[in-house]
Amino acid sequence: MLFHRMRKSMRPMMWAILIAFAASIPLMYGRSVLQRRGEKPLMEVNGEPISYASFAQSFQSTYERYYQLSEGRVSPEMERYLRYQVLSQLLNYELLWQEAKKANIEVSDEEIVSQIRKIMETYPSREAFMRTLEFRKIPYPEFKRSVAKQLTMNELIQRIRDGVGVTEEEVRSYWMMENEKIEAEYILIKRENYQKEVKVTQEDTKDYFRTHTEEFRAPERVKLNYVGVAPEDFEDGVKIPPSTIKDYYQDNLTQYQIPERRRASHILIEFSPEATEEEKEKAREEIENIQSKLQDGVDFATLAREYSQDSTSAEKDGDLGFFSYQQMVPSFSEAVFNLREPGEVTEIIESPFGYHLAKLTDIESAHTRTFEEVSDQIEVILVKEKADALAQEEAQRVKSELEEGRTSFQEYGKEHPERAGSSPYFAVDETVEEVGWAPEFNQTAFSLKKDEISRLIRTSTGYYVLGLEEKKPSYIPDFAEAQEVVREALIAERAKELAEQKAELVKSEAEKGMSFSSLAQEHNLEYERLEYFNRKGRIQEIYGQDREKFIDLTFSLPVGKIGEVLALPGGYYLIGVTGRNLPWEEFTKQKGQFRQNLLSQKRNIFFEEWLGKIKEKAKIVDNSNLFFSP
Template sequence: MLLKIRDKASGWFAYAIIIMITIPFALWGVHEYFGGGARLVAAEVNGTEITTREFQREVQRQRDQMAQFFGGRLPDGVVDEQALREHALQSVIRRELVRQMVSERGFTISQQAVARELSGIEVFHQNGVFDPERYNRLLEAQRISRGAFEADVAQGLRLEQFEAGVRNSALVTDAEVREYLRLSNQERTLSYFVIPAEEYARDVNIDDEQVQAYYAQNEERFRTPERVRLSYVELDLDRLETELSVSESELRRHYRQELDRFTSPEERRAAHILVRVPRDADDAQVEALRTQARELRARIDEGDDFESVAREVSEDDFSAGDGGDLGYLQRGDLGSALDGVLFTMDEGEISQPVRTNEGFHILRLIEIQPAESEPFEAVRDEVEQEVRARQVESRQIELIEQMITQAYENPRSLAAVADATGLEIRETDWLTREEGEGIGEQDAVRQAAFSTQVLQEERNSDLLELADGRALVIRVKEHEPSTPRPVEEVEDRIRELIRAEESARLAREAGEALLQALREGEALSKVIQGLPGELEEGRTVTREDARVPNEILRTAFGLPAPEEGQQTAGGVSLEDGDYALLTLQSVQNVEPDQRELSSARSHLRGLYGALDFEAVLESLQAQADIKIHRDNL
């Protein structure tokens, strides 16, 4: 499996954003912006330090990414915590290696590119568009300068630029695409027979000595789970919102500040006559058409009806039949040249010919509908919702900042966190690494509770953000280590395990004894006579066939293709202890269509690009001076 250093969908740039800002605006390591606390170093890459906090942020980021695949919550037992932490360590090391390389090679990003990326970050949006005021307010609340933040954005884009250059340079030949599809789409016809292990369970006799021996050899499997009770401080957004009050004067002030949003812009109903100018017209033709437009304007001055002239001569096919009527228009609808004329005219006024890229226009202003603001009373609920949201956001940032700072500066107690925020210290019931109640249901909480920082070092946790918007700081109040359970307590379970293992062994031995006969050409139906189970004959399958156990599919597609009229045979133990015998009768290659060829080429380019990028990372890592401080992880 490739060791990827980031999720492709989010990219290097997204990583930079996640480092600085997370929804709902909780900051990782805000205290570092105040210069507080000693810097713990997780690793050094060519002399550049990677802090323990940066490493911890990456661990949490990867854990959150995995959780998204399961709807926001990781099922028990899915994550190998040690493997996750090692992967996160390699990620931050490799990211730093790439950062150093792009800096040395002079990769650059324009200010326009940075601006485009910033405008696409939804956390800075208000009503669906980028809001400079919100952007500045969020950065100021977090004590991050615009220059520093935008430099980080540019750095993230440089990293993406480099990676895209490597990945997009991958080449795939037609022969490779066809071979890939040949193997992917291949169909195989097989027969198989499953020998059920449970049929051998009655033949398994278990005495007390076997139970004692199994217990002694597998003592770690029969221990009480390690468990803890936690103290914690919790910031709950729903509760925070109910505690905030909004005055009438605040609502009216916000309404006045945002009045433009509650105002319908001025609209003007207009008509026009168009004398179209061809794109390739020379100066003489342009002047002739200008003269024609002036003559039309003169006809109107002399008494001809504007609508009649428009119907007669206007070259705008969409409006000529309606007497040139364009309907109601706002500023910007017609372009700057016509706007500049139309929005300075009086009702009933007719303009002189106006030149645009289309030709010469004669405008008539029919009616003005002035801008109109919705009264405060009509939008009061919307205004209150916005004010409350801003207050919650501001108060949340303030409280989270205090939680992070106080938890870090006073690592042996939550009292300082509670005093600074006004939040109460609560306690959980017992929870284990696999399960708990209340906040103990959350994987992130249990993982933090049993981390080195919280359990062994007896320090407060970092800020933990839950998928429902709550933010926590926890510490261990009480710890119960794992202890061996008495053999008498687990004896029944041990007998079940021994019986299952021995039954599987007997089923495997029975199958393997018959496998040689199959390899010598005996028919499967003849070899299995007298055995319990059901025979499946002549089934044609693909690699993804859900009707056949995966172990059988893998074995079938690993067997060599048989000669015509012959068979190849194999056997495999299944996950539940059963044993399968199978014979392969034929292999069919399926001719791909153009859509499949195109899709496979894109897939292989992505795969080869990832392999190329992995090779670059391995090369950089092999040449680098890297020191890992595992005591600080």
């Protein structure tokens, strides 16, 4: 089950999010934010308040980073998502800090100073780093305490994860799941192909309607008048003074600071964290032998291709590309960043992955992107920001005039036909074509009363003001109105029954020894033969969870065995496995890397579950609904 869960998980593990969040704490928060007297906290975690001001500082930093990356394209949906992420991270951060204090974890002053030095190394100079603290109004002692807090939580996370190991059997199973290939064939029986065989009478249709009446209920629908103001309409008229662009650059200088990056090639001889002393000694002998060859003048790239057990980089002469200090494990980064000139080779490095030799091939110095490099990008951001504000201002003005009766949707539409519109009747889960998919638009529309003017709604296309013209309540139609839809539903259900019966018949004939290809030909069914593929292989026209069901069933079958009929939206699948390939001779070579990958994934899952249990036990008071609209 562990491997199945890891394979199915599509989202990043929470521990990675938390560590990334913790790493940014010193510069995101800066000084402590005190709760103002009498102010309700945004959230309480076991009695400890999280203030709105604390959230605002974190959210602003996160929002600005995303705004820069997306060049100002921040939809309301994305803004809500970022808000949720920051709230979740603040909650997790507080829980971790409380647990770290319970565990009496302490970090030494030397560790704190060392971490601060590493952070400073990502800046062009010590002075640039101190200017950043000053700009963010973070006193150095507060920054130091934040670093200590971060290190304490990291130690807690590491202790929890270090308590997890993997067995030899788990590694074998994981390797098998990643490397096993099978050859298979299937017959597909599509339901719609049997609809032409279904004959239904008027009486059949009426009987079906009587027994399934509620299924044909018509949903509540509304018809709207609306005004939509798009920020893009204002962009051409926005002029940003050069001084404003320059001020933005100076105020956000840290966003344009690029830390020193180095390019290196490496040779890796693996051993697992659980390796015996004998296994580690054998790996040491191998890397020392390679080191001797280097000292005798053998080309590093040649040795990397021949000996490195990092297959991905070995194919590229060991090249790892450019990386910053913090992108690699500490022991590796420390060795590479201590080299002075391209061409130099490190001594033997020990890391959680094994033993390395690394050759420095290039250095990209730390630098700040110049104003000239980024001024155009900044101007685009500021233009979009100003245009958005103008659009919001115009929409708010129209809203006020509508509420005060100084204009109507129709009158405004005569002056600005491109902004005003009237919707057809639509249900809450349907889309107004001119607006696009906008859940908040729909939810607001269905909450309105007759002649009520909505609040301002932000969608991905602009700001909207709505007015309800008419609402049709949900109702059950009479048979005459629903007759055609009912008839189609009845035909589809009976066709499904016929397809299922056909699938069972074909299965029984296949089990008697008839080949899939001949059965498909005899019954005029679709047949497909799948050449050897692994669990990640593409299956034609089967996606998502349906593909997982297909893969799970297929890989569970022995060679020559036919599976139970698999019902998917595309039809009924009859699957047989004709061959299986499992290159066990490769297992020994790849075992170390697979052990490391499995251990990392298993630790991630364990930490996520641990944090979930802590959260379940915690007393959490969430007041965020008082601060944000839904």
